[in-house]
Amino acid sequence: MESVEYISSDDDNELDYYSSDRDDSNDDALINDDDDDRSNWLPNKGSSSKVITKESLLAAQREDLRRVMELLSLREHHARTLLIHYRWDVETIFAVLVEKGKDRLFTEAGIPNPESHDPVSLVSTSTMMCDICMEDMPSCDMTKMDCGHCFCNTCWTEHFIVKINEGQSRRIRCMAHKCFAICDESVIRNLVSKRHPDLAEKFDRFLLESYIEDNKMVKWCPSTPHCGNAIRVEEDAFCEVECSCGNQFCFSCLCEAHSPCSCAMWQLWTKKCRDESETVNWITVHTKPCPKCHKPVEKNGGCNLVSCICGQAFCWLCGGATGRDHTWSSIAGHSCGRYKEDREKQSERAKRDLYRYMHYHNRYKAHTDSFKQESKLKETIQGKVAILEGKESQLRDFSWVTNGLYRLFRSRRALSYSYPFAFYMFGDELFNDEMTKEDLEIKQHLFEDQQQQLETNVEKLSKFIEEPFDSFTEDKIMEIRMQVINLSVITDNLCKKMYECIETDLLGSLQFGIHNIAPYHSKGIEKATELPVSWTAKQCAGDKRKRLEEPTTGGSSESDRPSGSGSSEETDFPAQKMARTDGFGGGMFDLNLPAEVIDRN
Numbered sequence: 001m002e003s004v005e006y007i008s009s010d011d012d013n014e015l016d017y018y019s020s021d022r023d024d025s026n027d028d029a030l031i032n033d034d035d036d037d038r039s040n041w042l043p044n045k046g047s048s049s050k051v052i053t054k055e056s057l058l059a060a061q062r063e064d065l066r067r068v069m070e071l072l073s074l075r076e077h078h079a080r081t082l083l084i085h086y087r088w089d090v091e092t093i094f095a096v097l098v099e100k101g102k103d104r105l106f107t108e109a110g111i112p113n114p115e116s117h118d119p120v121s122l123v124s125t126s127t128m129m130c131d132i133c134m135e136d137m138p139s140c141d142m143t144k145m146d147c148g149h150c151f152c153n154t155c156w157t158e159h160f161i162v163k164i165n166e167g168q169s170r171r172i173r174c175m176a177h178k179c180f181a182i183c184d185e186s187v188i189r190n191l192v193s194k195r196h197p198d199l200a201e202k203f204d205r206f207l208l209e210s211y212i213e214d215n216k217m218v219k220w221c222p223s224t225p226h227c228g229n230a231i232r233v234e235e236d237a238f239c240e241v242e243c244s245c246g247n248q249f250c251f252s253c254l255c256e257a258h259s260p261c262s263c264a265m266w267q268l269w270t271k272k273c274r275d276e277s278e279t280v281n282w283i284t285v286h287t288k289p290c291p292k293c294h295k296p297v298e299k300n301g302g303c304n305l306v307s308c309i310c311g312q313a314f315c316w317l318c319g320g321a322t323g324r325d326h327t328w329s330s331i332a333g334h335s336c337g338r339y340k341e342d343r344e345k346q347s348e349r350a351k352r353d354l355y356r357y358m359h360y361h362n363r364y365k366a367h368t369d370s371f372k373q374e375s376k377l378k379e380t381i382q383g384k385v386a387i388l389e390g391k392e393s394q395l396r397d398f399s400w401v402t403n404g405l406y407r408l409f410r411s412r413r414a415l416s417y418s419y420p421f422a423f424y425m426f427g428d429e430l431f432n433d434e435m436t437k438e439d440l441e442i443k444q445h446l447f448e449d450q451q452q453q454l455e456t457n458v459e460k461l462s463k464f465i466e467e468p469f470d471s472f473t474e475d476k477i478m479e480i481r482m483q484v485i486n487l488s489v490i491t492d493n494l495c496k497k498m499y500e501c502i503e504t505d506l507l508g509s510l511q512f513g514i515h516n517i518a519p520y521h522s523k524g525i526e527k528a529t530e531l532p533v534s535w536t537a538k539q540c541a542g543d544k545r546k547r548l549e550e551p552t553t554g555g556s557s558e559s560d561r562p563s564g565s566g567s568s569e570e571t572d573f574p575a576q577k578m579a580r581t582d583g584f585g586g587g588m589f590d591l592n593l594p595a596e597v598i599d600r601n
Contacts, residue, residue: 048526049251050234050530052229052231053228053229053531054228056531061208065079068082071097074111078146084171085171087214088215088216088218096108110171126139127139130142130151146181147179149176155175160172160188161199172188185203189203215232219251221247223243227243227244227247231251238251238252238518240259240526241527242528253266253267255270257413258420260421260520261418261517266417273361285354286298288316289319291319291321292308293310299316304331305322315334360423363419367415368416375409378405383470385401387470388470394474400481400484401484403485404485408458411457411492414454415451415454418451421502426443435509443506447505450497457491464487
């Protein structure tokens with residue numbers, strides 16, 4: 001058996017219309033923009049989750065770098081080292097700074113105290129000995145790190161190449177014994193690029209992608225084929241989001257959106273459906289192994305003496321090998337009339353587990369199939385609305401149909417995933433020791449009552465949505481309209497109550513809070529908005545004005561400004577071009593922005 005996914009990046013346009021919960025340019029006839037009720041159903045325009053594209057990845061990283069650099073007066077590579085150590089959580093850095101102080105904050109992240117020494121000063125001698133290769137080298141061929149250790153460029157380069165190839169680009173430590181300081185990324189880039197330019201580009205790419213790989217609030221979109229986007233959430237990691245490519249997924253486990261089923265439950269459920277474990281259960285219940293070749297044998301007659309295809313005869317009652325001489329009531333030389341309780345209990349338990357699984361799987365599958373069938377209603381309803389608009393009628397607002405569709409699919413989705421949740425919540429596999437049998441039975445009745453009420457109203461809503469209202473009179477249409485609106489509100493409230501029951505009464509009462517679910521949103525799964533990159537144009541413009549105002553000497557160095565992960569020649573990502581002044585109005589434009597964005601601005 002296979003689990004059926006509601007949403008994927010390859011879904012048809014019809015599924016995408018309902019799953020993404022977003023407006024379509026062809027649906028203007030279905031929605032009245034002046035209707036206040038529309039805001040109750042459609043998703044928020046302001047989103048707390050952001051889509052990070054390849055172009056906006058640099059801007060997202062620069063934003064956090066700028067905050068840390070301004071707060072702690074750090075250079076860029078020190079700020080990046082600090083952010084990577086604390087998984088790009090700026091708030092955690094602030095908390096550690098207040099709790100432990102700046103010195104402890106730097107030490108734990110592998111950053112030498114910038115005030116303790118001059119990192120660029122070298123001993124004024126013509127030659128120096130490298131403590132690694134023990135060779136006397138000219139001082140111009142020696143490099144001193146922020147920690148104060150100085151070695152020759154050849155040894156440094158070999159050390160950097162080995163660490164990059166080992167996948168340790170984000171935190172390359174000093175070569176000195178028991179020194180945990182992180183090496184300056186600009187030094188690494190300059191030395192490696194002289195020998196292996198491709199490896200230097202790989203190093204820059206790793207630094208840039210560390211914002212996603214090391215950030216617990218940012219994850220790649222799991223779409224197939226991969227869209228190249230990442231999603232950043234601002235608040236709770238236990239949430240469901242939609243990428244700009246249309247793929248909806250659980251941010252915690254990167255599987256398809258599956259609330260109110262927890263991530264652990266959903267992974268167990270998909271495995272149970274995928275590996276055909278219940279087929280094995282059926283074989284256990286209805287067959288017995290041959291005592292010679294051990295292949296499963298199914299009994300197809302009334303006689304208890306069965307024969308395998310290998311030629312071995314055995315007793316169906318006990319599974320023991322026998323001869324072939326027998327009567328209807330006995331087998332010659334064989335007796336197994338003694339009752340064996342363990343074997344009987346094992347068989348009964350296997351049957352009970354199989355029937356229980358089939359109960360929940362059949363209902364899960366039924367609602368999944370209903371979702372697929374109901375997803376074809378878009379074109380049908382558009383046709384019905386077009387027919388009604390062509391008639392001379394006082395009814396002009398049909399947004400209630402669209403609102404009812406949104407509510408139907410959100411409720412159907414929650415109802416479908418509630419059955420895998422119930423299978424594990426009230427079974428013996430996960431929470432056998434968490435609650436007493438009496439408490440579990442009471443909570444199961446409470447949950448199933450709410451589940452049944454939701455199921456009843458969802459079916460009613462589906463029935464009214466599918467009515468051929470284009471052929472009804474205006475009074476009948478108004479009656480259906482009121483039914484759809486009322487049922488939409490009822491199903492929304494029932495979904496909220498079911499989620500509250502799960503979060504508070506069921507999962508909230510458990511001793512170990514390892515099962516968390518994404519919260520319920522009446523407006524559906526939140527669609528992430530693309531992270532704007534236009535602010536980089538303002539940053540470049542400000543930097544340009546700053547450089548023009550500064551004197552030619554004593555100005556800030558290039559390494560003191562957040563510039564991503566190196567120069568544009570050393571990365572695989574688009575270069576952040578300098579903002580230019582357009583002839584119309586003298587505004588600043590970011591050349592990395594798409595043409596349509598520049599034209600619109």
